Amino acid sequence: MIVKPALPHSITGFVVSRPLRQNCANCGVRDVAPCRGLSDEGLVEVDRISYRKRVAPGGIIVREGDPASWCGVIVSGVVKLGKTSPGGRQQIVGLQFASEFFGQPFDETWRLSADAATPVDLCCFSQPAFEALRNKYPAFGGALLQDTVGALNAAREWVFVLGRKTAEEKLASFLLLVAERLGGEGCARGACATQAAGPLTCDLALSRTEISEYLGLRLETVSRQFKKLKEAGVIETSGSRTITFCDVGQLKRLADSELA
Template identity: 40%
Template sequence: MISHNSCRKCEIREQALCSALKGHDANKLHQISYRQQLTKGKVILQGHKEPKWLAVIVSGVVKLVCTKCDGRQQIVGLQFPGDFVGRPFGNLGSLRVEAVTDVSLCCFSRQPFEEILRAYPDLEHSLLHRIYDELEVARQWIFTLGCLPARAKVATFLQLFVERVHKSTGIKNAKFSVDRQYDLPLSRTEIAEFLGMTIETVSREIGYLKSESVIETIGLRGLRVQDFDRLKALAECEET
């Protein structure tokens, strides 16, 4: 489903890349943008192919996946509303970008977008900032995967997910509820693929967190954090 875009009432205008263009110039991106809705599970971009478009996530969550020949998968990144998807002036390497939930994207046709990037250094400057931030996040995960035991991995995942959601709560229309109750977009399988462990271990560790009243689950996807400080302490390996 494709529809036209109106930046004025855009839910994520403030946090997205596009906000780097001010006043008169703001129109430039608007002219080449269009909205696209994709359902859960749809592949958004496939690495190695030159993509036709790049996009800003308006709503929903997206995962970056590496697939091994034997079928095992590793999620190497998650992206949330306001994040930029795709690599201008290149492709995504061996990555696949996939919708974790239903997503709404604000898409920009590739070539005109690249031209605008070159024409407006402020825009490219802003993109540089974002990519540096993503790099920092990626390195944070390297640390988590390399150093932490299963319990701390799960706690770290939940902690960072919750913090990331709060960052997005300024966003109108955000699906994330308040008062420490959240809608976990990832299945246990996906959490396992992200943390480099098995679904059983993820389940056991979540079970432990529940038994200790650190968190509470509501149905399969509902999550309430009862003791955020404790969660953080577990993420730092400060208790067992």
């Protein structure tokens, strides 16, 4: 289990970006991030050309419309991808977790805003450096393609959740997502946590408001659905961000009821 450092140099809401050299050999996501496609030689190069960004919870990573010059990999933390309509409505259109590729490698401007839900640690490359890396190490490009296809599948899954599900099902789906991605701390991909039978406690990275923005609901509705799940004995909460999953099987059933 990886214990996250307490972010000594970060100030709430600000990006701390330094040309901090970080040895890939010690990197927690090395084997699951797109970097898995790199040879040892490639990793040496990554060590040389990459730099770190740390963002405190609530901090802005990038803003929609700003010029984009870099991209990278999420080393730790939870990133909210958001979109704001001209009218001012906000929607979280995706969540990203440790080991996922982050950014727009081909665009000149950011199409989405990105905010840190938890402390976020990014391994960054300039767009040209990133492209050079892809060209030099085709297996890196392959891994990246595979991950992007995976992200596309996840996004379409979420289209389904938003298009067809009720408020209760939406919240259940979100909680399952959290359980899978954050339940076994550091377990980046694969549903290791939700397979086990016993109760599972973890931190919901998101506030009620953020959850509502992700689910396309009002925060009052989210709060009421939480209450229902608690009354049904499926979950327990302590504080507003710590959740215990008492019955994951039932939660899965609720995430797609219609035939209980």
